[in-house]
Amino acid sequence: xxxxxxxxxxxxxxxxxxxxxxxxxxxxxxxxxxxxxxxxxxxxxxxxxxxxxxxxxxxxxxxxxxxxxxxxxxxxxxxxxxxxxxxxxxxxxxxxxxxxxxxxxxxxxxxxxxxxxxxxxxxxxxxxxxxxxxxxxxxxxxxxxxxxxxxxxxxxxxxxxxxxxxxxxxxxxxxxxxxxxxxxxxxxxxxxxxxxxxxxxxxxxxxxxxxxxxxxxxxxxxxxxxxxxxxxxxxxxxxxxxxxxxxxxxxxxxxxxxxxxxxxxxxxxxxxxxxxxxxxxxxxxxxxxxxxxxxxxxxxxxxxxxxxxxxxxxxxxxxxxxxxxxxxxxxxxxxxxxxxxxxxxxxxxxxxxxxxxxxxxxxxxxxxxxxxxxxxxxxxxxxxxxxxxxxxxxxxxxxxxxxxxxxxxxxxxxxxxxxxxxxxxxxxxxxxxxxxxxxxxxxxxxxxxxxxxxxxxxxxxxxxxxxxxxxxxxxxxxxxxxxxxxxxxxxxxxxxxxxxxxxxxxxxxxxxxxxxxxxxxxxxxxxxxxxxxxxxxxxxxxxxxxxxxxxxxxxxxxxxxxxxxxxxxxxxxxxxxxxxxxxxxxxxxxxxxxxxxxxxxxxxxxxxxxxxxxxxxxxxxxxxxxxxxxxxxxxxxxxxxxxxxxxxxxxxxxxxxxxxxxxxxxxxxxxxxxxxxxxxxxxxxxxxxxxxxxxxxxxxxxxxxxxxxxxxxxxxxxxxxxxxxxxxxxxxxxxxxxxxxxxxxxxxxxxxxxxxxxxxxxxxxxxxxxxxxxxxxxxxxxxxxxxxxxxxxxxxxxxxxxxxxxxxxxxxxxxxxxxxxxxxxxxxxxxxxxxxxxxxxxxxxxxxxxxxxx
Ligand SMILES: Nc1ncnc2c1ncn2[C@@H]1O[C@H](COP(=O)(O)OP(=O)(O)OP(=O)(O)O)[C@@H](O)[C@H]1O
Numbered sequence: 001x002x003x004x005x006x007x008x009x010x011x012x013x014x015x016x017x018x019x020x021x022x023x024x025x026x027x028x029x030x031x032x033x034x035x036x037x038x039x040x041x042x043x044x045x046x047x048x049x050x051x052x053x054x055x056x057x058x059x060x061x062x063x064x065x066x067x068x069x070x071x072x073x074x075x076x077x078x079x080x081x082x083x084x085x086x087x088x089x090x091x092x093x094x095x096x097x098x099x100x101x102x103x104x105x106x107x108x109x110x111x112x113x114x115x116x117x118x119x120x121x122x123x124x125x126x127x128x129x130x131x132x133x134x135x136x137x138x139x140x141x142x143x144x145x146x147x148x149x150x151x152x153x154x155x156x157x158x159x160x161x162x163x164x165x166x167x168x169x170x171x172x173x174x175x176x177x178x179x180x181x182x183x184x185x186x187x188x189x190x191x192x193x194x195x196x197x198x199x200x201x202x203x204x205x206x207x208x209x210x211x212x213x214x215x216x217x218x219x220x221x222x223x224x225x226x227x228x229x230x231x232x233x234x235x236x237x238x239x240x241x242x243x244x245x246x247x248x249x250x251x252x253x254x255x256x257x258x259x260x261x262x263x264x265x266x267x268x269x270x271x272x273x274x275x276x277x278x279x280x281x282x283x284x285x286x287x288x289x290x291x292x293x294x295x296x297x298x299x300x301x302x303x304x305x306x307x308x309x310x311x312x313x314x315x316x317x318x319x320x321x322x323x324x325x326x327x328x329x330x331x332x333x334x335x336x337x338x339x340x341x342x343x344x345x346x347x348x349x350x351x352x353x354x355x356x357x358x359x360x361x362x363x364x365x366x367x368x369x370x371x372x373x374x375x376x377x378x379x380x381x382x383x384x385x386x387x388x389x390x391x392x393x394x395x396x397x398x399x400x401x402x403x404x405x406x407x408x409x410x411x412x413x414x415x416x417x418x419x420x421x422x423x424x425x426x427x428x429x430x431x432x433x434x435x436x437x438x439x440x441x442x443x444x445x446x447x448x449x450x451x452x453x454x455x456x457x458x459x460x461x462x463x464x465x466x467x468x469x470x471x472x473x474x475x476x477x478x479x480x481x482x483x484x485x486x487x488x489x490x491x492x493x494x495x496x497x498x499x500x501x502x503x504x505x506x507x508x509x510x511x512x513x514x515x516x517x518x519x520x521x522x523x524x525x526x527x528x529x530x531x532x533x534x535x536x537x538x539x540x541x542x543x544x545x546x547x548x549x550x551x552x553x554x555x556x557x558x559x560x561x562x563x564x565x566x567x568x569x570x571x572x573x574x575x576x577x578x579x580x581x582x583x584x585x586x587x588x589x590x591x592x593x594x595x596x597x598x599x600x601x602x603x604x605x606x607x608x609x610x611x612x613x614x615x616x617x618x619x620x621x622x623x624x625x626x627x628x629x630x631x632x633x634x635x636x637x638x639x640x641x642x643x644x645x646x647x648x649x650x651x652x653x654x655x656x657x658x659x660x661x662x663x664x665x666x667x668x669x670x671x672x673x674x675x676x677x678x679x680x681x682x683x684x685x686x687x688x689x690x691x692x693x694x695x696x697x698x699x700x701x702x703x704x705x706x707x708x709x710x711x712x713x714x715x716x717x718x719x720x721x722x723x724x725x726x727x728x729x730x731x732x733x734x735x736x737x738x739x740x741x742x743x744x745x746x747x748x749x750x751x752x753x754x755x756x757x758x759x760x761x762x763x764x765x766x767x768x769x770x771x772x773x774x775x776x777x778x779x780x781x782x783x784x785x786x787x788x789x790x791x792x793x794x795x796x797x798x799x800x801x802x803x804x805x806x807x808x809x810x811x812x813x814x815x816x817x818x819x820x821x822x823x824x825x826x827x828x829x830x831x832x833x834x835x836x837x838x839x840x841x842x843x844x845x846x847x848x849x850x851x852x853x854x
Contacts, residue, residue, distance in 0.1 A: 146187060147202045149198040171269075175240060203256055235308060236457065292346060
């Protein structure tokens with residue numbers, strides 16, 4: 001404070017000259033006194049003086065005040081409430097909830113698990129999703145931070161969130177007790193103020209934000225490899241458990257705060273389902289949506305492998321591989337970039353084939369598979385005009401931002417880091433060939449041929465072995481039937497909760513006692529489908545005794561049942577008054593309906609009248625009621641999944657709500673049900689051929705790369721990578737070589753592109769930095785200005801330092817993040833985390849001020 005007020009060398013308040021414009025009231029603060037400060041707390045002086053002014057006026061304000069007035073006492077109770085939830089007006093649930101059914105949180109709001117009396121003190125909001133808010137909370141008891149997902153106070157969200165609890169509990173406890181498979185840990189769950197709260201380990205930035213912090217330039221191949229390996233471990237676990245994540249995307253993969261740098265974890269199992277209970281057809285975020293889901297074909301864990309392939313490509317390229325502005329656009333991009341189309345057996349069976357394809361063979365040919373057996377398909381993708389004629393609306397098409405329209409050219413022509421030595425370019429080009437081969441096995445149209453996590457994990461791109469020829473995967477290990485595989489060994493709750501045929505296995509009074517839920521009431525219900533008796537197929541529990549009977553939950557003395565259209569797997573049974581439901585037949589099943597009006601049970605007036613959701617899909621991903629659809633549950637077909645159980649599907653009334661409530665960071669980026677999904681987020685900066693020709697015509701010629709071993713799919717024309725925007729473009733020249741520390745291994749593929757004018761890139765188009773402001777709906781320059789400019793400008797430098805560059809060299813226009821390094825300092829990592837939060841503020845502006853409180 002020495003620069004704020006002169007010291008007179010005494011600690012007494014001094015009369016101020018009349019000419020002074022402002023002075024603190026004498027009784028409150030005395031002017032700053034260096035002597036007083038020194039005599040009081042010399043260590044404080046040191047700390048305060050060295051801290052930046054902003055820190056002293058924010059984070060250190062209490063100390064600053066105390067320096068000015070030793071009598072000053074800080075009292076938290078006197079603080080005005082600082083709301084973290086928006087809107088913060090309480091209109092539902094006795095004023096606890098806002099209009100969106102979100103619990104209105106403020107800093108230091110306390111969530112209590114009434115069972116254990118554990119208190120979770122809200123400190124910040126980490127994110128929003130379809131299901132509610134995720135808050136960073138402090139547990140005084142353990143002196144640790146956790147992430148608590150506070151689910152909206154609506155029955156459908158409530159119930160679907162229980163699926164997340166069940167699946168994660170099972171994955172954590174049964175399949176990954178040692179936490180080695182990169183799946184987020186669930187610690188606790190409870191109901192507070194009619195909100196289901198799920199407590200997770202606290203994680204850090206997600207991969208989308210990481211890419212964004214790097215200005216949408218790709219990460220180095222070593223990091224891509226590092227992340228790929230970990231995601232595959234997670235997917236292998238899911239496959240073993242027979243679980244489909246259904247919403248794998250960069251946003252749902254988070255860096256860990258743990259000491260192990262570069263560790264990531266998969267989150268958000270709110271859309272997950274069991275492989276043998278694939279109920280919904282409208283799943284996966286659009287950019288990461290598999291062809292079989294898009295076409296309405298039956299699906300398996302292979303859809304996560306497709307998403308994984310899209311993620312790997314995006315990590316490398318910095319941009320989504322298939323940023324379809326609509327499903328038509330998505331399919332068009334897949335076909336163009338991959339050079340093929342879904343196999344005929346899928347097209348023949350899929351529900352939506354006629355929306356995107358026309359049949360060009362005779363019915364007889366199709367039926368008898370004569371055409372599909374040959375090289376020519378019986379189906380041809382509709383042109384834009386044909387689609388419009390059929391659907392009576394123009395398909396939404398996004399602009400191209402890769403100047404190459406095939407996978408090989410896109411990857412091969414991605415700019416190399418500047419100043420990379422020639423030998424490193426050659427080495428990296430080899431790894432890129434491995435990457436292409438790897439991606440080919442993942443973004444494979446045929447789900448039956450798509451590699452499993454096990455097969456993919458043996459690929460040279462992942463193992464780091466030299467890549468010499470196209471990879472032939474080892475045979476897949478036999479699949480253990482899900483029903484056998486998913487039994488849990490203990491039932492502390494005395495039964496099972498069964499929205500997903502799963503058991504939360506967490507006992508307790510307030511353990512989401514469904515029968516006590518404000519959202520449900522029991523009514524007799526007769527289900528048409530008979531799936532056998534209680535305790536039959538798919539139970540997670542020992543099929544003995546009442547407590548382990550199929551679909552039960554809570555104490556064995558309390559069984560209710562509620563209906564889910566998937567058959568017994570959707571039955572949540574609770575027997576009031578010790579009425580045993582053991583061995584109940586379908587006609588004994590009951591359905592729980594929601595009170596549709598105020599009933600003293602705390603149902604939000606806005607909640608509507610929802611039937612409980614069956615398992616397995618995010619509310620954001622349900623098929624709109626007008627077009628309820630279900631993946632065919634009939635015969636699995638020759639390549640179909642082996643699961644015998646495929647239930648009927650009802651759509652969800654949530655779809656419209658979800659569309660409105662989508663607060664995802666990339667809310668226009670291909671999310672199912674997204675209200676603005678027709679808008680192309682890249683429309684302003686996505687590159688277009690500068691000469692007005694079709695992108696496929698502007699392919700340049702890479703002298704260097706053309707000498708590399710060619711891949712079976714590679715284009716002979718090495719095409720041009722180009723990202724273009726407005727006038728602020730810079731030429732994307734040939735990436736010259738720069739030696740980086742530790743460049744002897746995969747980690748050497750750190751790329752900073754620089755224009756050098758080397759021959760093979762001289763035809764390159766224009767490269768410019770994509771600006772999130774051009775497409776990110778939540779971005780604003782004002783928000784940017786609110787931050788400390790130096791913090792912002794240093795993001796990429798600090799991030800790359802934090803990730804182990806060991807160099808302060810900034811990333812240039814096409815630079816790429818470097819590999820992780822053990823020399824990375826914790827300070828840098830902290831800095832990175834701070835920067836990451838700043839980055840996230842750009843998108844979620846209204847939380848900016850919260851983020852500054854670090
Ligand atoms: N364990 C965690 N640690 C830190 N942040 C987290 C954690 N879990 C979630 N978040 C943050 O909260 C955001 C929303 O979480 P999540 O994806 O689980 O919610 P959701 O409602 O299921 O979202 P979606 O709409 O994608 O289905 C995440 O993108 C992430 O930024």
